[in-house]
Amino acid sequence: xxxxxxxxxxxxxxxxxxxxxxxxxxxxxxxxxxxxxxxxxxxxxxxxxxxxxxxxxxxxxxxxxxxxxxxxxxxxxxxxxxxxxxxxxxxxxxxxxxxx
Amino acid sequence: xxxxxxxxxxxxxxxxxxxxxxxxxxxxxxxxxxxxxxxxxxxxxxxxxxxxxxxxxxxxxxxxxxxxxxxxxxxxxxxxxxxxxxxxxxxxxxxxxxxxxxxxxxxxxxxxxxxxxxxxxxxxxxxxxxxxxxxxxxxxxxxxxxxxxxxxxxxxxxxxxxxxxxxxxxxxxxxxxxxxxxxxxxxxxxxx
Numbered sequence: 001x002x003x004x005x006x007x008x009x010x011x012x013x014x015x016x017x018x019x020x021x022x023x024x025x026x027x028x029x030x031x032x033x034x035x036x037x038x039x040x041x042x043x044x045x046x047x048x049x050x051x052x053x054x055x056x057x058x059x060x061x062x063x064x065x066x067x068x069x070x071x072x073x074x075x076x077x078x079x080x081x082x083x084x085x086x087x088x089x090x091x092x093x094x095x096x097x098x099x100x
Numbered sequence: 101x102x103x104x105x106x107x108x109x110x111x112x113x114x115x116x117x118x119x120x121x122x123x124x125x126x127x128x129x130x131x132x133x134x135x136x137x138x139x140x141x142x143x144x145x146x147x148x149x150x151x152x153x154x155x156x157x158x159x160x161x162x163x164x165x166x167x168x169x170x171x172x173x174x175x176x177x178x179x180x181x182x183x184x185x186x187x188x189x190x191x192x193x194x195x196x197x198x199x200x201x202x203x204x205x206x207x208x209x210x211x212x213x214x215x216x217x218x219x220x221x222x223x224x225x226x227x228x229x230x231x232x233x234x235x236x237x238x239x240x241x242x243x244x245x246x247x248x249x250x251x252x253x254x255x256x257x258x259x260x261x262x263x264x265x266x267x268x269x270x271x272x273x274x275x276x277x278x279x280x281x282x283x284x285x286x287x288x289x290x291x292x
Contacts, residue, residue, distance in 0.1 A: 015205070019200075024123065025123060037122070051151070051235075060285065064286060081269070
């Protein structure tokens with residue numbers, strides 16, 4: 001059998017890649033996708049722990065996290081559309097109107 | 101090597117490859133497709149962990165709904181891989197970004213490697229599942245509608261708030277001045 005730490009390391013690597021993407025990407029939509037990837041990495045860790053502990057509560061957490069991810073994507077993309085209408089760009093460096 | 105290990109290694113590599121290619125692509129549509137590849141590989145990992153229902157949900161909700169939404173927005177905005185979207189920070193800033201992320205991964209891996217898994221977690225080795233219904237629709241639903249009923253109902257309120265928020269945010273104001281033809285297209289699509 002595969003040890004739980006193998007799955008956790010895969011989850012950690014996916015989370016790290018998501019972090020790199022959030023930091024280096026200038027495209028706001030890609031930044032959103034990287035956030036989704038990080039959410040999924042956490043989901044993978046939850047499912048691995050759930051399987052190792054032999055209780056299914058982790059599955060419920062992942063289910064709820066999927067619902068939150070869907071809500072986040074809908075609202076986030078609406079924000080992207082609204083900002084794009086004002087700025088004609090999705091370059092995240094130019095989204096500084098709330099910067100003091 | 102048993103079949104289990106081979107499947108794990110292949111799907112883990114595909115998941116990491118897809119994620120890496122996603123952030124390396126300049127074209128946003130290609131990024132979405134690579135993310136789908138990564139998510140399908142993660143669904144295989146879910147199946148290996150006996151989470152059959154969630155593997156199906158991951159594919160249906162993510163690739164079927166969320167990423168299609170991403171594709172829609174990318175095509176609405178008519179984005180192309182432009183020079184403007186390239187990271188323009190200094191080389192020191194860029195190195196720092198990679199370094200910080202690498203340290204984060206290193207830290208997480210170190211925590212995983214050095215953590216002590218008690219015997220209730222099987223000492224870190226997967227034990228065989230206790231019940232045959234582990235990860236099935238019935239198993240998840242039983243928990244969802246008994247112990248986690250309250251959070252489940254709250255999720256519906258969250259989704260309602262998200263729907264209202266998305267509509268309010270994407271709607272154009274009535275007195276917006278001088279709408280460009282392209283803006284008109286965007287609003288029409290959103291309203292539909």
